[in-house]
């Protein structure tokens with residue numbers, strides 16, 4: 001089992017601090033729910049007492065609804081080609097002026113502004129046209145999705161330009177905190193946050209895999225689907241977690257260049273034969289995959305000088321929570 005253990009008290013006090021520091025916080029829950037799952041994040045948003053949360057796609061709305069009683073923003077822009085059911089508690093994002101006319105009467109609508117991301121949004125020379133198309137809608141505000149560490153001016157400039165076209169709240173993603181604080185003193189702002197809110201306190205989160213089996217191997221013994229010889233004597237560890245869990249292969253990093261490869265080969269390291277470093281740590285060191293991860297288990301080589309872990313014990317794994325699928329999430 002690949003397990004995520006949450007130190008609930010620590011995780012929640014981090015969330016509470018962010019919420020306190022961020023008036024207008026809009027928690028974002030999308031995709032794999034940052035590893036926690038959408039229902040759990042929706043319940044946390046409910047606990048935070050915020051009036052609005054955001055999801056990525058329309059299909060995700062149904063997953064948060066049972067756990068969150070406020071309004072839900074769909075971040076991916078609406079279009080007649082990508083129509084979905086819209087109700088009183090749904091806020092739709094629109095990124096083309098022509099789509100505004102197509103929305104059903106009374107739709108709660110955010111208009112997305114194009115930024116240097118070049119992702120979605122109307123360009124600044126179209127801001128003036130927006131007001132003519134809002135008559136049948138409930139305009140909730142402008143929305144501005146900035147790149148990471150955008151220049152200080154971009155978000156502020158766009159917000160001012162948009163507000164001079166139609167005065168309305170401005171919703172941001174990835175805005176510098178000082179700029180946000182300054183703008184918050186001036187007008188109604190919202191800040192969408194996912195990564196910082198849910199993953200900003202890594203010490204509250206622990207990912208571990210279970211040792212499923214341990215096999216002693218001799219130098220040169222062939223193992224695995226690909227019958228590759230192990231470079232040295234040691235142990236093959238069968239560890240829980242594989243491709244289905246988002247366990248990926250890091251590109252070989254340790255052994256660049258001939259000199260390093262030669263040294264690694266002399267040392268009997270798997271890196272010398274082009275293997276990849278695994279995200280599993282044993283005795284404080286990341287170990288090498290014997291071969292690419294399998295669907296739900298991985299084969300990892302442990303050199304003879306390290307005592308193998310006990311079957312059933314847990315070892316730390318470094319995964320990206322946004323691409324991981326955990327077999328279980330437990331609270332500690």
Ligand SMILES: *Cc1c(COP(=O)(O)O)cnc(C)c1O
Pocket residue numbers: 028030056075145172173174192193194195196
């Ligand atoms: C995903 C997303 C966010 C949240 O991003 P994080 O980096 O996880 O905080 C904010 N705004 C938009 C439009 C998004 O799609």
